[in-house]
Amino acid sequence: MLISAVILGLFLAASLRSWSELTAMERHRRHQQQLLAWMELQLQRDQGLLHQQARRLALNCADPEQVQQGLQTLQAAWHKTAPLPSPTGASADASLEPAGDGLLVLQLVSGEHQRMQRYSLQGLGACRHEPG
DSSP: OHHHHHHHHHHHHHHHHHHHHHHHHHHHHHHHHHHHHHHHHHHHHHHHHHHHHHHTTOBOTTSHHHHHHHHHHHHHHHHHSOOOOOOTTOOOEEEEEEEETTEEEEEEEETTEEEEEEEEHHHHTOBOOOOO
8 A cells, every 4th residue: 555655646746747847838838929929019010110200201212311311210210119018027129220221120139039120211111202
C-alpha cells in the first residue's frame, strides 16, 4: 500500500508540474498574440495619421527643400501623438525616421518582435500634381 501511495504521489506531482508548464506556455502564447495584434493596430493608426497629415501638405515633390520640410512636418505630427495603450506587461519602442528620397520608415520593436513600414510622400498623398 505504501508503494502505491508513493507512486500515486509521484504521478500527481509530475501531472501538476506538466499542467503548470502548459498553463504558462498558453499564457505566453496569448500575450504574444496580444502584442502582435497591438503592433498591427499601432501601425494602422500611424499610417492613417500620416495619410491625414500628408494630404494637407500639397508639396512640390520635385523640390528637395519641400520634400525635406514635408518629412519633418510628418515626423513632428507623429511625435505629437501618444501611442495606443500597449498590452499589460509589454513595452515597445517606436520610431519614424526619414530614409532618403522622400521616404519615411516607421518601426515598432517589442522584445523579439519587430514591425517596419516604409512610406513615400507621394504614396501618402503629400505631393501636389503639377499640370503636365
